[in-house]
Amino acid sequence: MSNPVIRTEELCKAFGQLKVLKGISVEIAKGEVVAIIGPSGCGKSTLLRCLNLLETPTSGRVFFQEQEITAPGTNISRVRQDVGMVFQHFHLFPHMTVLKNITYAPIKIEKVPSEEAKDRAMDLLRKVGLAEKADVYPSRLSGGQKQRVAIARALAMRPEVILFDEPTSALDPEMVTEVLEVMRELALSGMTMAIVTHEMGFAREVANRVWFLNEGLLAEDSPPDEFFHNPKHDRAKQFLEKML
């Protein structure tokens, strides 16, 4: 097996007195889809946000393709070009059209010629089913459409891995499906993904592994079949009873 795409060592994160992560060591292999689940406040999102250093860990180390990105002097902007992220609230740039949202980073950061970036963006928009929205501003889109554009924006940088932070939690129920559909396609295409989610059905169907976090610790790390049928941890059992 090749090197993990992302690996952490004894990752801790505290906000003041509040210890959110208490030493987490995990790794994600290439092509793996990891679902990160757990009760609210267990540190799922914090863990995810530590993986591209949107949160700075209090201690412990994070590696991307075996390069330690928590080391001082790391060019974190360069690393983030290869680590995409999709947010609960989309965070599209409101002053740019859909197309501009997607081409902005490739043109400005990756220095892709603008014609090429535009072609790439249109391909992605077709994939997420929004080619006809290329020239509208995000304010004209529904939540589901915004999230699909956000996924296309992350993909435009051709990342090695994409981090999803509760991508469907802010959506009306009828829009959840369209976003999950796009994510399912993406998983099938072999993209490495880490997904913080409450969609148990989706996790069960799409993920290769499930991380169950409880009180800042990794309580369980199993394949979905095993986790959903036979959870080892008591807290996981309780959690699943409530969710399913």
Add this chain to the structure above:
Amino acid sequence: MNRLIASYKSLINMRRFSILSRFRRGFPRTAKFLHLRWPLLIQTILVVGLIGGVVGPNLTASVAQEVPKQLTMLTSPDYPPYGYYITSGQDRKIVGFDIDIANTIARELGFELKVGESDFNGLIPALQAKRADFVMAGMTPTPERQKNVDFSEIYYEAKDTIVAPKTSNLKTKEDLKGKTVGVQLGSIQEGNAKKIAEKVEGLKIKQLNKVPDLIQEIKAKRIDAAIIEDTVAKGFTTSNPDLGFSVVPPEGPAGSAIAFPKGSPLVGPFNQVIQKMKTNGELEKLVSKWFSQTIAADGSTTTAAPAPEATTAPAPQAGLNLDFRRIIPDIPFILAGIPVTLVFTLSSVLLGLVWGAALSLLKISKIKPLEWFSFLYTSIFRGTPLLLQLALVYYATPQLTGYNITPYQAGVLTFTLNSGAYMSETIRAGIQAVDKGQSEAAMSLGVPYALMMWDVIMPQALKNILPALVNETIGLLKDSSLVSTIGVVEVLRASQIVGANKYIYFEPLLFAGVIYYLLVMGLTYAASALERRLRRSE
């Protein structure tokens, strides 16, 4: 001989770095000075001595072969006939009795003359700041002034008059008992009025910036009379037939002299030329050219109008008696102030925006010393009056840096520094109002901080604060009238100059008011168009 004169002239030309000024500044540090600067002192004495000995009748001939060097003169051109603007047509030209004398002297000494302007009470500070070589503004050499500047001999002696409504019968100093009397701030008449007040019981003095203001105060009955020099009084009473004037005996020093920075080597040569002009009748000619005549509306001179006493004055009427026809020839002169006001405002706003953005970035930088600097800066510039900052920048810059900043540059600099302080707070609030998710989204795409601020955060912040920026711009546009105090001829000053020339008050002011209003309306319209355009994304 030629060589000596040349070296004296180059000495004057280098006045800001001159031995003389270094000598004076260095003086208090005695011990060091005594060791190191004796040669300079000796040089200085030599130079001064040379000037005394050298400048003689053959001066004109000797310096004629030299490249002409420039002399800068400052005046307060709201004081006809000494110095005032020709305001009909767009040619901005200061003319007057003082200007003619200055030109004659400069020509005699082989210099080129450059005429600058300032408010009267800013003239002596300007000399002390070495902004000019000399000042001519009908200025009387009082002992107080002599402490700060050097004077030539008197070139013209004026008389004080009491100007008051004809119906009031205020004619002598004694009549002023218990009355309120107006004088121009910093003028010789102010000092004389104080002396009268010592003898005449209950006399109250009110100081105003300009003679036209005094006239309006009399008409508004806020003061009973004003003490104004005779020639000036003549002009104003002719234009305002309900007022009359009576000459009063002099109160201490009188007469006009040329003022120089302390220790200026020019005093000697100037006195020689004045002496020469007195003996050859040239001065007499200029006196009769300017003082026996009245200044007509178009700036040309005509023969004297009938003496005010003789005019059949209409009975004083209530109301302002506006007659805008009087300023029609001067409209182009006032309109020429518009581009000055606009360019001034826009450059201050744009530079202020850039500076304000930089300060706002310091404020959110999380680097403590930078944050402190920025907050301290803002509190100082928001906590002190703009007018005060303007005066400091204009008068202190030459003394601190040696750079002779122009009024316009001083204005733009001050307004940039000041509006930067206000804008930095607005922009900071605008930046902080942008959803934190925006910067996280940009960061997660690998966008570096600077690019993120420029492409993602700033456009959204600016859109949020656009109405506040428009307010700031409108405020600046109107505040730009403050630079009239340091002599930038923008809309307000242009209209005041017209008022001073025509001895009228309200018409040019109201006209300026209309211009400002229309400019603000135009600006508001442009801003709302811009706002609509930015809203496309909503």
